Amino acid sequence: GAGVSQSPRYKVAKRGQDVALRCDPISGHVSLFWYQQALGQGPEFLTYFQNEAQLDKSGLPSDRFFAERPEGSVSTLKIQRTQQEDSAVYLCASSLASVTGSGNTIYFGEGSWLTVV
Amino acid sequence: EDQVTQSPEALRLQEGESSSLNCSYTVSGLRGLFWYRQDPGKGPEFLFTLYSAGEEKEKERLKATLTKKESFLHITAPKPEDSATYLCAVRANDMRFGAGTRLTVKP
Structure with a gap:
Protein backbone atom coordinates (compact mmCIF):
# COMPACT_ATOMS: atom_id res chain seq x y z
CA GLY A 1 0.00 0.00 0.00
CA ALA A 2 0.89 3.66 -0.20
CA GLY A 3 1.28 4.18 3.53
CA VAL A 4 1.61 2.38 6.85
CA SER A 5 -1.64 0.61 7.64
CA GLN A 6 -2.75 -0.31 11.15
CA SER A 7 -5.66 -2.37 12.40
CA PRO A 8 -7.87 -2.22 14.28
CA ARG A 9 -8.16 1.54 14.40
CA TYR A 10 -10.13 1.35 17.64
CA LYS A 11 -10.22 -1.41 20.24
CA VAL A 12 -12.04 -1.55 23.54
CA ALA A 13 -10.80 -4.38 25.76
CA LYS A 14 -11.93 -5.54 29.15
CA ARG A 15 -9.24 -5.56 31.81
CA GLY A 16 -7.42 -8.88 31.67
CA GLN A 17 -8.20 -9.51 28.00
CA ASP A 18 -5.42 -10.13 25.45
CA VAL A 19 -5.23 -7.85 22.39
CA ALA A 20 -3.31 -8.01 19.12
CA LEU A 21 -2.56 -4.95 17.01
CA ARG A 22 -1.46 -5.33 13.41
CA CYS A 23 0.86 -3.17 11.31
CA ASP A 24 1.40 -3.34 7.55
CA PRO A 25 4.47 -1.20 6.79
CA ILE A 26 5.20 0.53 3.50
CA SER A 27 6.23 -2.09 0.97
CA GLY A 28 9.99 -2.65 0.92
CA HIS A 29 10.66 -0.85 4.18
CA VAL A 30 13.31 -2.62 6.19
CA SER A 31 12.81 -0.94 9.55
CA LEU A 32 9.64 -1.09 11.62
CA PHE A 33 8.95 0.70 14.89
CA TRP A 34 6.23 0.57 17.51
CA TYR A 35 5.46 3.59 19.67
CA GLN A 36 2.98 4.23 22.48
CA GLN A 37 1.36 7.66 22.72
CA ALA A 38 -0.59 8.78 25.75
CA LEU A 39 -3.02 11.68 25.48
CA GLY A 40 -1.17 14.99 25.24
CA GLN A 41 2.25 13.36 25.09
CA GLY A 42 4.76 12.63 22.37
CA PRO A 43 5.23 9.07 21.10
CA GLU A 44 7.29 6.81 23.38
CA PHE A 45 9.53 4.19 21.77
CA LEU A 46 8.56 0.57 22.38
CA THR A 47 10.49 -1.65 19.99
CA TYR A 48 12.34 -1.77 16.67
CA PHE A 49 12.73 -4.41 13.95
CA GLN A 50 15.17 -4.58 11.08
CA ASN A 51 13.58 -7.08 8.71
CA GLU A 52 12.49 -9.97 10.96
CA ALA A 53 15.05 -9.29 13.67
CA GLN A 54 13.92 -7.46 16.77
CA LEU A 55 17.00 -5.34 17.45
CA ASP A 56 15.71 -3.26 20.35
CA LYS A 57 12.85 -3.99 22.72
CA SER A 58 14.04 -1.79 25.55
CA GLY A 59 10.89 0.36 25.51
CA LEU A 60 8.40 -2.44 26.12
CA PRO A 61 6.90 -1.53 29.51
CA SER A 62 6.45 -5.07 30.85
CA ASP A 63 6.63 -8.73 29.90
CA ARG A 64 2.93 -8.51 29.01
CA PHE A 65 3.99 -6.74 25.82
CA PHE A 66 5.30 -8.79 22.93
CA ALA A 67 6.01 -7.89 19.31
CA GLU A 68 6.88 -10.02 16.31
CA ARG A 69 7.60 -9.61 12.61
CA PRO A 70 8.16 -13.19 11.49
CA GLU A 71 8.57 -12.63 7.74
CA GLY A 72 10.07 -9.17 7.83
CA SER A 73 6.94 -7.38 6.67
CA VAL A 74 3.72 -7.39 8.74
CA SER A 75 4.17 -6.93 12.48
CA THR A 76 1.92 -7.68 15.42
CA LEU A 77 2.05 -6.06 18.85
CA LYS A 78 0.42 -8.27 21.46
CA ILE A 79 -0.59 -7.15 24.91
CA GLN A 80 -1.51 -9.87 27.38
CA ARG A 81 -3.78 -9.41 30.40
CA THR A 82 -4.46 -5.76 29.56
CA GLN A 83 -4.53 -3.18 32.34
CA GLN A 84 -6.14 0.26 32.39
CA GLU A 85 -2.72 1.92 32.17
CA ASP A 86 -2.26 0.25 28.77
CA SER A 87 -4.91 2.59 27.32
CA ALA A 88 -3.13 4.66 24.68
CA VAL A 89 -2.62 5.05 20.97
CA TYR A 90 -0.18 2.51 19.56
CA LEU A 91 1.65 3.89 16.53
CA CYS A 92 3.50 1.83 14.00
CA ALA A 93 6.12 3.40 11.73
CA SER A 94 8.47 2.22 9.03
CA SER A 95 11.52 3.47 7.19
CA LEU A 96 13.29 2.36 4.05
CA ALA A 97 16.68 1.55 5.55
CA SER A 98 18.31 0.80 8.88
CA VAL A 99 18.12 3.04 11.90
CA THR A 100 21.79 3.88 11.77
CA GLY A 101 21.78 5.24 8.26
CA SER A 102 21.22 8.83 7.32
CA GLY A 103 18.30 10.02 5.25
CA ASN A 104 15.97 7.54 6.90
CA THR A 105 12.65 9.25 7.31
CA ILE A 106 10.20 7.37 9.50
CA TYR A 107 6.61 7.29 8.25
CA PHE A 108 3.77 6.69 10.68
CA GLY A 109 0.44 4.94 10.46
CA GLU A 110 -2.76 6.40 11.87
CA GLY A 111 -2.47 4.40 15.06
CA SER A 112 -4.56 1.87 16.96
CA TRP A 113 -6.55 3.45 19.80
CA LEU A 114 -6.75 1.03 22.71
CA THR A 115 -9.12 1.64 25.61
CA VAL A 116 -9.06 -0.81 28.50
CA VAL A 117 -12.18 -0.76 30.66
CA GLU B 1 20.46 10.02 28.55
CA ASP B 2 18.99 11.44 25.36
CA GLN B 3 16.41 14.15 26.00
CA VAL B 4 14.12 16.28 23.89
CA THR B 5 12.26 19.26 25.35
CA GLN B 6 9.76 21.32 23.40
CA SER B 7 8.45 24.75 24.30
CA PRO B 8 5.97 26.21 24.68
CA GLU B 9 3.54 23.38 25.47
CA ALA B 10 0.74 25.35 23.82
CA LEU B 11 0.67 28.44 21.62
CA ARG B 12 -2.30 30.47 20.48
CA LEU B 13 -1.80 32.86 17.56
CA GLN B 14 -3.97 35.13 15.51
CA GLU B 15 -4.01 34.44 11.80
CA GLY B 16 -0.99 36.20 10.29
CA GLU B 17 0.90 36.44 13.61
CA SER B 18 4.33 34.87 13.05
CA SER B 19 6.09 32.95 15.83
CA SER B 20 8.61 30.19 16.60
CA LEU B 21 8.49 26.82 18.32
CA ASN B 22 11.55 25.54 20.17
CA CYS B 23 13.07 22.06 20.46
CA SER B 24 16.04 21.65 22.79
CA TYR B 25 17.92 18.38 22.78
CA THR B 26 20.78 16.48 24.34
CA VAL B 27 21.84 13.39 22.45
CA SER B 28 25.00 11.45 21.76
CA GLY B 29 25.68 10.90 18.10
CA LEU B 30 22.84 12.83 16.47
CA ARG B 31 21.81 11.21 13.21
CA GLY B 32 19.05 13.65 12.41
CA LEU B 33 16.48 15.98 13.94
CA PHE B 34 12.95 15.55 12.65
CA TRP B 35 9.85 17.72 12.73
CA TYR B 36 6.40 16.17 12.45
CA ARG B 37 2.89 17.60 12.42
CA GLN B 38 0.13 15.66 14.17
CA ASP B 39 -3.57 16.38 13.75
CA PRO B 40 -6.08 15.04 16.31
CA GLY B 41 -6.78 11.35 15.75
CA LYS B 42 -4.01 11.01 13.16
CA GLY B 43 -0.50 9.68 13.08
CA PRO B 44 2.45 12.10 12.89
CA GLU B 45 3.07 13.50 9.41
CA PHE B 46 6.68 14.10 8.36
CA LEU B 47 7.72 17.71 7.73
CA PHE B 48 11.54 18.10 7.82
CA THR B 49 14.82 16.40 8.60
CA LEU B 50 17.89 18.42 9.64
CA TYR B 51 21.33 16.88 10.03
CA SER B 52 23.88 19.55 10.87
CA ALA B 53 24.12 22.87 12.69
CA GLY B 54 23.34 25.78 10.41
CA GLU B 55 21.05 23.76 8.17
CA GLU B 56 17.66 25.22 7.24
CA LYS B 57 14.66 23.71 5.46
CA GLU B 58 11.50 25.47 4.25
CA LYS B 59 8.04 24.33 3.27
CA GLU B 60 5.26 26.84 2.59
CA ARG B 61 4.88 28.91 5.78
CA LEU B 62 7.25 26.74 7.82
CA LYS B 63 11.01 27.01 8.20
CA ALA B 64 13.12 24.74 10.41
CA THR B 65 16.60 25.63 11.65
CA LEU B 66 19.17 23.70 13.65
CA THR B 67 21.97 24.56 16.05
CA LYS B 68 24.11 22.21 18.12
CA LYS B 69 21.64 22.30 21.02
CA GLU B 70 18.26 23.26 19.61
CA SER B 71 16.00 23.56 16.63
CA PHE B 72 13.38 26.15 15.82
CA LEU B 73 10.27 25.80 13.71
CA HIS B 74 9.38 29.26 12.44
CA ILE B 75 5.81 29.84 11.28
CA THR B 76 5.32 32.88 9.07
CA ALA B 77 1.85 34.41 8.71
CA PRO B 78 0.07 31.28 9.95
CA LYS B 79 -3.40 30.27 8.84
CA PRO B 80 -6.07 28.38 10.82
CA GLU B 81 -5.22 25.20 8.90
CA ASP B 82 -1.75 25.29 10.50
CA SER B 83 -3.40 24.42 13.83
CA ALA B 84 -1.96 21.09 14.99
CA THR B 85 0.55 19.60 17.41
CA TYR B 86 4.12 19.92 16.19
CA LEU B 87 6.48 17.18 17.32
CA CYS B 88 10.26 17.26 17.35
CA ALA B 89 12.30 14.05 17.39
CA VAL B 90 16.00 13.24 17.49
CA ARG B 91 17.53 10.14 16.04
CA ALA B 92 20.55 8.49 17.58
CA ASN B 93 20.23 4.79 18.37
CA LEU B 103 -0.56 25.30 18.07
CA THR B 104 -3.92 27.00 17.64
CA VAL B 105 -4.32 29.69 14.98
CA LYS B 106 -7.46 31.80 15.32
CA PRO B 107 -9.01 33.47 12.24
Missing part, protein backbone atom coordinates in the same frame (compact mmCIF):
# COMPACT_ATOMS: atom_id res chain seq x y z
CA ASP B 94 16.47 5.10 18.28
CA MET B 95 14.01 7.91 17.66
CA ARG B 96 13.11 9.98 20.72
CA PHE B 97 10.25 12.48 20.65
CA GLY B 98 9.44 15.59 22.60
CA ALA B 99 5.98 16.11 24.09
CA GLY B 100 5.00 18.49 21.32
CA THR B 101 3.70 22.05 20.99
CA ARG B 102 -0.03 22.39 20.49
Whole structure:
Protein backbone atom coordinates (compact mmCIF):
# COMPACT_ATOMS: atom_id res chain seq x y z
CA GLY A 1 0.00 0.00 0.00
CA ALA A 2 0.89 3.66 -0.20
CA GLY A 3 1.28 4.18 3.53
CA VAL A 4 1.61 2.38 6.85
CA SER A 5 -1.64 0.61 7.64
CA GLN A 6 -2.75 -0.31 11.15
CA SER A 7 -5.66 -2.37 12.40
CA PRO A 8 -7.87 -2.22 14.28
CA ARG A 9 -8.16 1.54 14.40
CA TYR A 10 -10.13 1.35 17.64
CA LYS A 11 -10.22 -1.41 20.24
CA VAL A 12 -12.04 -1.55 23.54
CA ALA A 13 -10.80 -4.38 25.76
CA LYS A 14 -11.93 -5.54 29.15
CA ARG A 15 -9.24 -5.56 31.81
CA GLY A 16 -7.42 -8.88 31.67
CA GLN A 17 -8.20 -9.51 28.00
CA ASP A 18 -5.42 -10.13 25.45
CA VAL A 19 -5.23 -7.85 22.39
CA ALA A 20 -3.31 -8.01 19.12
CA LEU A 21 -2.56 -4.95 17.01
CA ARG A 22 -1.46 -5.33 13.41
CA CYS A 23 0.86 -3.17 11.31
CA ASP A 24 1.40 -3.34 7.55
CA PRO A 25 4.47 -1.20 6.79
CA ILE A 26 5.20 0.53 3.50
CA SER A 27 6.23 -2.09 0.97
CA GLY A 28 9.99 -2.65 0.92
CA HIS A 29 10.66 -0.85 4.18
CA VAL A 30 13.31 -2.62 6.19
CA SER A 31 12.81 -0.94 9.55
CA LEU A 32 9.64 -1.09 11.62
CA PHE A 33 8.95 0.70 14.89
CA TRP A 34 6.23 0.57 17.51
CA TYR A 35 5.46 3.59 19.67
CA GLN A 36 2.98 4.23 22.48
CA GLN A 37 1.36 7.66 22.72
CA ALA A 38 -0.59 8.78 25.75
CA LEU A 39 -3.02 11.68 25.48
CA GLY A 40 -1.17 14.99 25.24
CA GLN A 41 2.25 13.36 25.09
CA GLY A 42 4.76 12.63 22.37
CA PRO A 43 5.23 9.07 21.10
CA GLU A 44 7.29 6.81 23.38
CA PHE A 45 9.53 4.19 21.77
CA LEU A 46 8.56 0.57 22.38
CA THR A 47 10.49 -1.65 19.99
CA TYR A 48 12.34 -1.77 16.67
CA PHE A 49 12.73 -4.41 13.95
CA GLN A 50 15.17 -4.58 11.08
CA ASN A 51 13.58 -7.08 8.71
CA GLU A 52 12.49 -9.97 10.96
CA ALA A 53 15.05 -9.29 13.67
CA GLN A 54 13.92 -7.46 16.77
CA LEU A 55 17.00 -5.34 17.45
CA ASP A 56 15.71 -3.26 20.35
CA LYS A 57 12.85 -3.99 22.72
CA SER A 58 14.04 -1.79 25.55
CA GLY A 59 10.89 0.36 25.51
CA LEU A 60 8.40 -2.44 26.12
CA PRO A 61 6.90 -1.53 29.51
CA SER A 62 6.45 -5.07 30.85
CA ASP A 63 6.63 -8.73 29.90
CA ARG A 64 2.93 -8.51 29.01
CA PHE A 65 3.99 -6.74 25.82
CA PHE A 66 5.30 -8.79 22.93
CA ALA A 67 6.01 -7.89 19.31
CA GLU A 68 6.88 -10.02 16.31
CA ARG A 69 7.60 -9.61 12.61
CA PRO A 70 8.16 -13.19 11.49
CA GLU A 71 8.57 -12.63 7.74
CA GLY A 72 10.07 -9.17 7.83
CA SER A 73 6.94 -7.38 6.67
CA VAL A 74 3.72 -7.39 8.74
CA SER A 75 4.17 -6.93 12.48
CA THR A 76 1.92 -7.68 15.42
CA LEU A 77 2.05 -6.06 18.85
CA LYS A 78 0.42 -8.27 21.46
CA ILE A 79 -0.59 -7.15 24.91
CA GLN A 80 -1.51 -9.87 27.38
CA ARG A 81 -3.78 -9.41 30.40
CA THR A 82 -4.46 -5.76 29.56
CA GLN A 83 -4.53 -3.18 32.34
CA GLN A 84 -6.14 0.26 32.39
CA GLU A 85 -2.72 1.92 32.17
CA ASP A 86 -2.26 0.25 28.77
CA SER A 87 -4.91 2.59 27.32
CA ALA A 88 -3.13 4.66 24.68
CA VAL A 89 -2.62 5.05 20.97
CA TYR A 90 -0.18 2.51 19.56
CA LEU A 91 1.65 3.89 16.53
CA CYS A 92 3.50 1.83 14.00
CA ALA A 93 6.12 3.40 11.73
CA SER A 94 8.47 2.22 9.03
CA SER A 95 11.52 3.47 7.19
CA LEU A 96 13.29 2.36 4.05
CA ALA A 97 16.68 1.55 5.55
CA SER A 98 18.31 0.80 8.88
CA VAL A 99 18.12 3.04 11.90
CA THR A 100 21.79 3.88 11.77
CA GLY A 101 21.78 5.24 8.26
CA SER A 102 21.22 8.83 7.32
CA GLY A 103 18.30 10.02 5.25
CA ASN A 104 15.97 7.54 6.90
CA THR A 105 12.65 9.25 7.31
CA ILE A 106 10.20 7.37 9.50
CA TYR A 107 6.61 7.29 8.25
CA PHE A 108 3.77 6.69 10.68
CA GLY A 109 0.44 4.94 10.46
CA GLU A 110 -2.76 6.40 11.87
CA GLY A 111 -2.47 4.40 15.06
CA SER A 112 -4.56 1.87 16.96
CA TRP A 113 -6.55 3.45 19.80
CA LEU A 114 -6.75 1.03 22.71
CA THR A 115 -9.12 1.64 25.61
CA VAL A 116 -9.06 -0.81 28.50
CA VAL A 117 -12.18 -0.76 30.66
CA GLU B 1 20.46 10.02 28.55
CA ASP B 2 18.99 11.44 25.36
CA GLN B 3 16.41 14.15 26.00
CA VAL B 4 14.12 16.28 23.89
CA THR B 5 12.26 19.26 25.35
CA GLN B 6 9.76 21.32 23.40
CA SER B 7 8.45 24.75 24.30
CA PRO B 8 5.97 26.21 24.68
CA GLU B 9 3.54 23.38 25.47
CA ALA B 10 0.74 25.35 23.82
CA LEU B 11 0.67 28.44 21.62
CA ARG B 12 -2.30 30.47 20.48
CA LEU B 13 -1.80 32.86 17.56
CA GLN B 14 -3.97 35.13 15.51
CA GLU B 15 -4.01 34.44 11.80
CA GLY B 16 -0.99 36.20 10.29
CA GLU B 17 0.90 36.44 13.61
CA SER B 18 4.33 34.87 13.05
CA SER B 19 6.09 32.95 15.83
CA SER B 20 8.61 30.19 16.60
CA LEU B 21 8.49 26.82 18.32
CA ASN B 22 11.55 25.54 20.17
CA CYS B 23 13.07 22.06 20.46
CA SER B 24 16.04 21.65 22.79
CA TYR B 25 17.92 18.38 22.78
CA THR B 26 20.78 16.48 24.34
CA VAL B 27 21.84 13.39 22.45
CA SER B 28 25.00 11.45 21.76
CA GLY B 29 25.68 10.90 18.10
CA LEU B 30 22.84 12.83 16.47
CA ARG B 31 21.81 11.21 13.21
CA GLY B 32 19.05 13.65 12.41
CA LEU B 33 16.48 15.98 13.94
CA PHE B 34 12.95 15.55 12.65
CA TRP B 35 9.85 17.72 12.73
CA TYR B 36 6.40 16.17 12.45
CA ARG B 37 2.89 17.60 12.42
CA GLN B 38 0.13 15.66 14.17
CA ASP B 39 -3.57 16.38 13.75
CA PRO B 40 -6.08 15.04 16.31
CA GLY B 41 -6.78 11.35 15.75
CA LYS B 42 -4.01 11.01 13.16
CA GLY B 43 -0.50 9.68 13.08
CA PRO B 44 2.45 12.10 12.89
CA GLU B 45 3.07 13.50 9.41
CA PHE B 46 6.68 14.10 8.36
CA LEU B 47 7.72 17.71 7.73
CA PHE B 48 11.54 18.10 7.82
CA THR B 49 14.82 16.40 8.60
CA LEU B 50 17.89 18.42 9.64
CA TYR B 51 21.33 16.88 10.03
CA SER B 52 23.88 19.55 10.87
CA ALA B 53 24.12 22.87 12.69
CA GLY B 54 23.34 25.78 10.41
CA GLU B 55 21.05 23.76 8.17
CA GLU B 56 17.66 25.22 7.24
CA LYS B 57 14.66 23.71 5.46
CA GLU B 58 11.50 25.47 4.25
CA LYS B 59 8.04 24.33 3.27
CA GLU B 60 5.26 26.84 2.59
CA ARG B 61 4.88 28.91 5.78
CA LEU B 62 7.25 26.74 7.82
CA LYS B 63 11.01 27.01 8.20
CA ALA B 64 13.12 24.74 10.41
CA THR B 65 16.60 25.63 11.65
CA LEU B 66 19.17 23.70 13.65
CA THR B 67 21.97 24.56 16.05
CA LYS B 68 24.11 22.21 18.12
CA LYS B 69 21.64 22.30 21.02
CA GLU B 70 18.26 23.26 19.61
CA SER B 71 16.00 23.56 16.63
CA PHE B 72 13.38 26.15 15.82
CA LEU B 73 10.27 25.80 13.71
CA HIS B 74 9.38 29.26 12.44
CA ILE B 75 5.81 29.84 11.28
CA THR B 76 5.32 32.88 9.07
CA ALA B 77 1.85 34.41 8.71
CA PRO B 78 0.07 31.28 9.95
CA LYS B 79 -3.40 30.27 8.84
CA PRO B 80 -6.07 28.38 10.82
CA GLU B 81 -5.22 25.20 8.90
CA ASP B 82 -1.75 25.29 10.50
CA SER B 83 -3.40 24.42 13.83
CA ALA B 84 -1.96 21.09 14.99
CA THR B 85 0.55 19.60 17.41
CA TYR B 86 4.12 19.92 16.19
CA LEU B 87 6.48 17.18 17.32
CA CYS B 88 10.26 17.26 17.35
CA ALA B 89 12.30 14.05 17.39
CA VAL B 90 16.00 13.24 17.49
CA ARG B 91 17.53 10.14 16.04
CA ALA B 92 20.55 8.49 17.58
CA ASN B 93 20.23 4.79 18.37
CA ASP B 94 16.47 5.10 18.28
CA MET B 95 14.01 7.91 17.66
CA ARG B 96 13.11 9.98 20.72
CA PHE B 97 10.25 12.48 20.65
CA GLY B 98 9.44 15.59 22.60
CA ALA B 99 5.98 16.11 24.09
CA GLY B 100 5.00 18.49 21.32
CA THR B 101 3.70 22.05 20.99
CA ARG B 102 -0.03 22.39 20.49
CA LEU B 103 -0.56 25.30 18.07
CA THR B 104 -3.92 27.00 17.64
CA VAL B 105 -4.32 29.69 14.98
CA LYS B 106 -7.46 31.80 15.32
CA PRO B 107 -9.01 33.47 12.24
